[in-house]
Amino acid sequence: TANGKRRQAAGLDFQTYVQRRYFQAIIHEANRRLEVMTDRKFYLKCRDISDLKLQGEVGLDLDIYSCVTDSVRDVRTLSGGESFMAALAMALGMADIVQRTAGKVRLDAMFIDEGFGSLSDNARNEAVNILKEMAGKQRQIGIISHVSELKDEIENQLIVKKDDRGSHISWR
Numbered sequence: 001t002a003n004g005k006r007r008q009a010a011g012l013d014f015q016t017y018v019q020r021r022y023f024q025a026i027i028h029e030a031n032r033r034l035e036v037m038t039d040r041k042f043y044l045k046c047r048d049i050s051d052l053k054l055q056g057e058v059g060l061d062l063d064i065y066s067c068v069t070d071s072v073r074d075v076r077t078l079s080g081g082e083s084f085m086a087a088l089a090m091a092l093g094m095a096d097i098v099q100r101t102a103g104k105v106r107l108d109a110m111f112i113d114e115g116f117g118s119l120s121d122n123a124r125n126e127a128v129n130i131l132k133e134m135a136g137k138q139r140q141i142g143i144i145s146h147v148s149e150l151k152d153e154i155e156n157q158l159i160v161k162k163d164d165r166g167s168h169i170s171w172r
Helices: 014-037 080-101 121-135
Strands: 042-046 062-066 071-074 109-113 140-144 158-163 166-171
Touching (some): 014 042, 080 121, 121 140
Antiparallel strands (some): 158 166
């Protein structure tokens, strides 16, 4: 059982079992953010053990539940914007779990690189609002982006401009 070789069961060894428990906790936290970002249209879901079909090293597969169609499908079927929101929600969920389970570890800074260009205006606003709420007064969240609409949303900006003499930075 511990090495995942039990007959009539998916090959879920002890290591994967423990990882799956953390994965489910991360998904739970991620869904708190994804619920807001998608206006309760999607929820992340760890694939059920019964759906693993004796596949060997499995157990950390991610599905998406659509409230609109009342169906579950593989997370790889999400559009670019939906995929970005799911990935952002998972990153934030993981940060929550790491802080909660790692004693005195605090994550005071986070950088998010791109992805905002694939979002609709409404989804981008929701994502930015969640990041602002997360940051509060104690955290720094950096967004690396070329999306001009974000300039209106973000108060403190480190602007990098390149010219023929090199790159220059300024605060705005």
